[in-house]
Amino acid sequence: METTKKQNGSTADGDLKSPITTTPIPTNFVEVERYAITEPFAYVVIAKDPESGGYAYMVDELKLNEEEIQIYNTLLKTLQMELKVPRSDVDSKAYFEASARNIVDKYRIAMGRMANIAWSKILYYIDRDMVGFGALNAFMSDPAIEDVSLDGLNRPLYVFHSKYESMPTNLIFTKEEDLDDLIVRLVHISGKHVSTAFPLVDATLPGRHRLMATYRKEVTPFGSTLTIRKFRTDPVTIVDMLKFGTLNTELAAYLWYMMESRLTTIVVGATAAGKTTLLNALASMLRPGIKIVTIEEVQEMNIAVDNWVPMISRPSYGLSSERIGEVSLFDLVKASLRMRPEVLIVGEVRGEEAYVLFQAVSTGHGGLCTIHAEDVRSAIKRLTSKPMDVAPSYIPFLDLALVSRRVLLPGSDRMRFGRRIIAAEEVVDVDTQVRVFEWNNAKDNFVSNLHESVKIKKLAEFRATTPEAIIDEIHRREVVLKWLVQRNLRHQVELQKVFTDYYYKPQETGALAAQELGVGEGRSKAPSPQTAVSAR
Ligand SMILES: Nc1ncnc2c1ncn2[C@@H]1O[C@H](COP(=O)(O)OP(=O)(O)O)[C@@H](O)[C@H]1O
Numbered sequence: 460m461e462t463t464k465k466q467n468g469s470t471a472d473g474d475l476k477s478p479i480t481t482t483p484i485p486t487n488f489v490e491v492e493r494y495a496i497t498e499p500f501a502y503v504v505i506a507k508d509p510e511s512g513g514y515a516y517m518v519d520e521l522k523l524n525e526e527e528i529q530i531y532n533t534l535l536k537t538l539q540m541e542l543k544v545p546r547s548d549v550d551s552k553a554y555f556e557a558s559a560r561n562i563v564d565k566y567r568i569a570m571g572r573m574a575n576i577a578w579s580k581i582l583y584y585i586d587r588d589m590v591g592f593g594a595l596n597a598f599m600s601d602p603a604i605e606d607v608s609l610d611g612l613n614r615p616l617y618v619f620h621s622k623y624e625s626m627p628t629n630l631i632f633t634k635e636e637d638l639d640d641l642i643v644r645l646v647h648i649s650g651k652h653v654s655t656a657f658p659l660v661d662a663t664l665p666g667r668h669r670l671m672a673t674y675r676k677e678v679t680p681f682g683s684t685l686t687i688r689k690f691r692t693d694p695v696t697i698v699d700m701l702k703f704g705t706l707n708t709e710l711a712a713y714l715w716y717m718m719e720s721r722l723t724t725i726v727v728g729a730t731a732a733g734k735t736t737l738l739n740a741l742a743s744m745l746r747p748g749i750k751i752v753t754i755e756e757v758q759e760m761n762i763a764v765d766n767w768v769p770m771i772s773r774p775s776y777g778l779s780s781e782r783i784g785e786v787s788l789f790d791l792v793k794a795s796l797r798m799r800p801e802v803l804i805v806g807e808v809r810g811e812e813a814y815v816l817f818q819a820v821s822t823g824h825g826g827l828c829t830i831h832a833e834d835v836r837s838a839i840k841r842l843t844s845k846p847m848d849v850a851p852s853y854i855p856f857l858d859l860a861l862v863s864r865r866v867l868l869p870g871s872d873r874m875r876f877g878r879r880i881i882a883a884e885e886v887v888d889v890d891t892q893v894r895v896f897e898w899n900n901a902k903d904n905f906v907s908n909l910h911e912s913v914k915i916k917k918l919a920e921f922r923a924t925t926p927e928a929i930i931d932e933i934h935r936r937e938v939v940l941k942w943l944v945q946r947n948l949r950h951q952v953e954l955q956k957v958f959t960d961y962y963y964k965p966q967e968t969g970a971l972a973a974q975e976l977g978v979g980e981g982r983s984k985a986p987s988p989q990t991a992v993s994a995r
Pocket residue numbers: 605606621691695700703705728729730731732733734735736737878879
């Protein structure tokens with residue numbers, strides 16, 4: 460149909476612009492899976508390239524013909540002129556859709572003589588390019604995509620798919636100006652600025668997706684780049700993690716008990732190991748009603764509780780190294796202590812904020828955070844070195860360290876990866892940690908060692924009960940978790956209700972779960988010594 464030149468941006472004849480779209484799927488590619496993104500306009504085809512053997516992520520999007528491209532251009536211009544900027548309290552997408560319809564209706568009457576114009580298809584593109592993410596819209600609309608990355612001109616966009624992992628796509632920018640336009644637009648809708656003078660941007664897109672962009676060849680020799688880490692509106696919960704096999708019900712029950720007891724916990728792992736996701740799931744198991752303050756650079760935490768103050772740091776407005784108006788994580792952690800949080804959550808510790816967090820924890824606040832490190836030992840080493848500089852004598856205030864990792868799963872012919880909590884360790888001091896759970900990489904299961912737990916022993920002493928009674932309580936909670944998995948009660952709000960019910964009525968809730976699950980045991984046992992309350 461059109462030439463590639465026409466498909467990819469402006470053409471010689473005046474200002475006529477085609478929407479940027481994906482290239483056709485090579486005919487020798489073998490379709491593995493197909494699903495709809497925006498019916499009937501955009502579909503995803505997972506295809507196998509017979510030559511390389513690799514998988515590719517292809518978007519099959521209906522294309523506009525010449526006549527439709529002309530109307531698309533006229534409409535785009537008309538809309539840009541006629542649309543007023545909506546009031547800030549108005550949902551811009553809904554506003555756009557209503558106003559665009561009116562303008563299109565007017566225009567359509569004027570164009571009445573033209574038959575067979577697919578107005579809905581044109582509107583799909585207008586919507587995509589004016590209020591959506593433009594050529595990235597299909598990728599951004601697929602919940603299976605975790606992140607997208609565009610490494611420069613003439614290179615395919617890459618996506619990370621939750622089932623098929625990293626794959627090239629059929630979106631390629633061949634013109635500098637098209638790529639630059641997209642980046643400028645995305646940065647603008649994030650309320651930020653990008654230019655050759657400020658070629659690096661870290662911004663939050665609508666929908667809380669995190670954008671990292673570089674502009675032109677200032678810092679990236681292949682031209683502008685962008686990476687988007689997508690935000691999930693429906694967060695991964697502990698029940699999802701159980702279904703994925705990230706952990707087992709016993710480990711989850713142990714963590715639930717420990718979170719309710721406000722144990723200070725650190726999640727350790729590499730980039731994209733699932734640290735923030737686990738942190739969020741842990742936060743959802745804290746005692747109901749407890750006051751939580753979260754501190755992050757970009758808001759990723761998403762918990763279904765009311766007594767929660769999310770705080771976000773702000774970079775400097777100053778040029779070069781001058782720091783004007785900056786509010787750092789360090790400033791926020793200090794300030795947050797005056798809000799009397801019962802649990803302070805720092806998204807990721809990197810610098811001096813770790814030091815303040817540990818001071819807070821040492822004075823009785825609960826604390827949760829993540830840290831970039833391979834294992835618990837290197838995490839502790841990082842914590843106690845510059846710039847974090849936590850005194851080694853403060854390390855015992857850390858109770859639990861959980862190591863999250865993307866691992867190769869055993870027993871499949873195709874390489875299959877998954878995220879696993881490969882170890883749960885109780886911290887005694889800088890040199891001593893007790894491993895209470897461990898992932899077995901040959902069998903893909905978890906081995907527990909609860910009788911060695913030092914934290915259970917400590918909690919038992921504090922509550923004048925025995926470690927065995929607490930282990931029994933953990934096993935009763937395991938029944939509740941199994942029941943949640945079986946009933947597929949996975950949604951954050953549903954889980955919050957069950958956790959709250961269990962907190963106030965452990966016997967009844969446990970009995971209901973046991974009964975519905977068909978295990979008698981949960982009912983006959985004595986009630987929990989007491990539901991976990993703070994040890995401090
Ligand atoms: N246990 C898990 N199972 C499946 N997907 C996960 C899991 N944990 C995280 N993810 C996905 O992996 C991506 C990276 O997770 P994130 O928690 O942000 O990693 P990190 O904080 O370690 O960089 C996200 O898209 C998230 O939805």
